[in-house]
Amino acid sequence: MVGRDEAEQVTSPYSTGGGGTVLEHRFGAVLLAHLLLSDPVSALGDDATPVAVRFQDSGFSPVDDLIVVGDTADGAQRRLWIGVRRAPRFTTSDDSTADLLVSYVRVVTDHWDQVRAGRWRLALAVVSPNPAVQQVRELAVIAQGHPSDESFRAAVKQAGRTNEAVRTRLFYLDALIAQAASSQKVTTAEPASELTWRVLHVLRLWGLRLEGVDESDRTAVAGRLRNVVPSFSVAGADALFEVLERLSRRFAPAGASVTESMLRRQLSGTPIDRNPSYTAAWHVLDTLSTAETRVQQPGHHGGHCVPHVSPARLTCLIPTTSGDRSAACEPSSNRLQRIMVSGGRMCRGRRRSRLVAPGKFLAGHGLSCRPTDKQGCAP
Incomplete structure (x- = not known):
C-alpha cells in the first residue's frame, strides 16, 4: 500500500x-x-x-x-x-x-x-x-x-x-x-x-x-x-x-x-485478440477497413471520412474548418454523437440527408462515438 x-x-x-x-x-x-x-x-x-x-x-x-x-x-x-x-x-x-x-x-x-x-x-x-x-x-x-x-x-x-x-x-x-x-x-x-x-x-x-x-x-x-x-x-x-x-x-x-x-x-508484444464483448461491433467495423465514404459538407467539396481499423483501434478522420479532427469509437460512451450511414458504410459529419442515431445502428453492437484529440479506441 x-x-x-x-x-x-x-x-x-x-x-x-x-x-x-x-x-x-x-x-x-x-x-x-x-x-x-x-x-x-x-x-x-x-x-x-x-x-x-x-x-x-x-x-x-x-x-x-x-x-x-x-x-x-x-x-x-x-x-x-x-x-x-x-x-x-x-x-x-x-x-x-x-x-x-x-x-x-x-x-x-x-x-x-x-x-x-x-x-x-x-x-x-x-x-x-x-x-x-x-x-x-x-x-x-x-x-x-x-x-x-x-x-x-x-x-x-x-x-x-x-x-x-x-x-x-x-x-x-x-x-x-x-x-x-x-x-x-x-x-x-x-x-x-x-x-x-x-x-x-x-x-x-x-x-x-x-x-x-x-x-x-x-x-x-x-x-x-x-x-x-x-x-x-x-x-x-x-x-x-x-x-x-x-x-x-x-x-x-x-x-x-x-x-x-x-x-x-x-500488453504490446503479448499475443492477445480483441475484446470478446464487442465481437458484433468489430464485425461491423471490419467492413469499413478499406472503405472510403464521401461526405458532402458546406464549404468542403470532396470532403471524406476514412476509417482505419486495426485490432486495437478505429480512428475516423474528418476534414473541418479548423483542420482534421478524429472521432474515436468507444464502447458504452456516455457522450454519444450522431452517426451517418451510407451504403452500409459509416462516417461522422455535420450534414447528410440520412442521419441515424447510434441507438439504431451501433448501440446494439456496443459502440458509440465521441470526439477526441486524435486518439483511437479499443472496443
Whole structure:
C-alpha cells in the first residue's frame, strides 16, 4: 500500500491481518483481467462495465488498496473501493482493520450523498472466512435490508435473528468505529452507532480464493482469458495472467489509474485478440477497413471520412474548418454523437440527408462515438 514504511514491509502482513503485496498483486491481476474482458466485477454490480482500475490511489481515495470504476446503463458511473485483508479480526487490537475502518468512515461521512445514491460502494476482500468475517458478513446483510440505524439494531436484537456471537461482534465493531471516528482524518458529528450502520449498509464482503490449496478464482479468470489468446490456448491464458500479475506489481507503487486502452498498450508484444464483448461491433467495423465514404459538407467539396481499423483501434478522420479532427469509437460512451450511414458504410459529419442515431445502428453492437484529440479506441 502507498505509505508503507520499511518496518511494515519487513513484518509479515499475514501476522497483522493485512493482505500482503503478493495477495494484492494477484488480486490486482484479477481486476485487470476483468477490465481487459469488460467482465462485470463482483460487488461493483453485474449492471456495470468496468472502465478503469486504480491501484492504491491514496491521493484520490481514503481507501487506498484498489478502486474499480464502472459505467452503468443510465450513463453514470459507479465506484467500488476495495480494502484487501487476509484475515481481519475486527477487534480493537487489530491495527490493520482499525486503519481500514478509518478509511471507510471517511467515505461514509465525506461522501454520504454519493454512497446513499448507490454511486460509491465499499468492499472488503478477504482470504480467510474466519468467524469474525462471517459475523460481520451477517451484520452487513441485515444492515443492507434496513433504512436506518434504529431499525437495523432492532432487527439484530430480534429473537432468533442472530446469536450471541454476532451481537458481540457488533459491540466490538461499534468500538472500532468509535475509535475510527476520533481519528484526526475524520470530521463528523454523527454518533458511532450511525456510522457503524452506514459502513455495514454499503459494505460487501468478498471472499478470495487466490492462494494455497484453493486458487479457483485464478483458474476461473484464466479460463475467461482463453477468449483473448490465440487458438483459445490454456497455456496462453495462463501466461497472460502472469503478465497481468507483473503489471499489477508495477502499477501498485505508481498509484496507476489503468484503462483498457492503456492496459492493451502495456500488453504490446503479448499475443492477445480483441475484446470478446464487442465481437458484433468489430464485425461491423471490419467492413469499413478499406472503405472510403464521401461526405458532402458546406464549404468542403470532396470532403471524406476514412476509417482505419486495426485490432486495437478505429480512428475516423474528418476534414473541418479548423483542420482534421478524429472521432474515436468507444464502447458504452456516455457522450454519444450522431452517426451517418451510407451504403452500409459509416462516417461522422455535420450534414447528410440520412442521419441515424447510434441507438439504431451501433448501440446494439456496443459502440458509440465521441470526439477526441486524435486518439483511437479499443472496443
